[in-house]
Amino acid sequence: MLADITQDLSERYPDLIKTELEWFFSNAGGAMGQLAILYASLREHVIFFGTPIGNQGHTGRYSLAEDYAILLDGEMWYFGEGDVQREVYRPGNVIHLPRREAKGYRMVDRGWILEYARGSIPTMLPFGVADTLFSTFDFKTLARTFRVYFKHLRRSSRRRRNAR
Numbered sequence: 001m002l003a004d005i006t007q008d009l010s011e012r013y014p015d016l017i018k019t020e021l022e023w024f025f026s027n028a029g030g031a032m033g034q035l036a037i038l039y040a041s042l043r044e045h046v047i048f049f050g051t052p053i054g055n056q057g058h059t060g061r062y063s064l065a066e067d068y069a070i071l072l073d074g075e076m077w078y079f080g081e082g083d084v085q086r087e088v089y090r091p092g093n094v095i096h097l098p099r100r101e102a103k104g105y106r107m108v109d110r111g112w113i114l115e116y117a118r119g120s121i122p123t124m125l126p127f128g129v130a131d132t133l134f135s136t137f138d139f140k141t142l143a144r145t146f147r148v149y150f151k152h153l154r155r156s157s158r159r160r161r162n163a164r
Contacts, residue, residue, distance in 0.1 A: 071092065
C-alpha cells in the first residue's frame, strides 16, 4: 500500500515526491515509530509514519503549524484535554490537529498514517527530536533525521529556484 501511495503521489506531483523511501526511527512525545519523508520544505511536509507493534504518546502542540493524518492501516485512539471518552479512527479517516492544540494518542496493535503538515515546519523539529536528545540518546537517528530532512529542504529549494 505504501509503495502504491508513493507512486500515485509522485505521478500527481512530479519532481516533488521522493519515491525511494528512507525509513528512520522517530522518538517523539513518548512514542516510538518510524517515518519516511516523501516531501519536505520549510512550509510543508508529507511523510509516512507508523509502527507494526503499536505505541502511544503525545501529539505535540504546534503554534505555527497544523497537521493532517490519514489513517492507512490499524486503529488509532485520541483524546483531548478534558475528554473522558476516546475518539476512534480507522483506515480512511482523517485526523486534523489544528494549530496550538495537542492530544494524547494510541496506535492500537499497529498503525500507519500518511501525514501532511503545513505552516512553519522547522518549528516542529524540537518536539520531533527532544526524546532522542534527552531520553534515548540515539544520536545515529538524530543525525539521520537532520540529514534526511535537510536533503529534502535542498531538493525543494532547488526546485523553487529552477521554477523562477
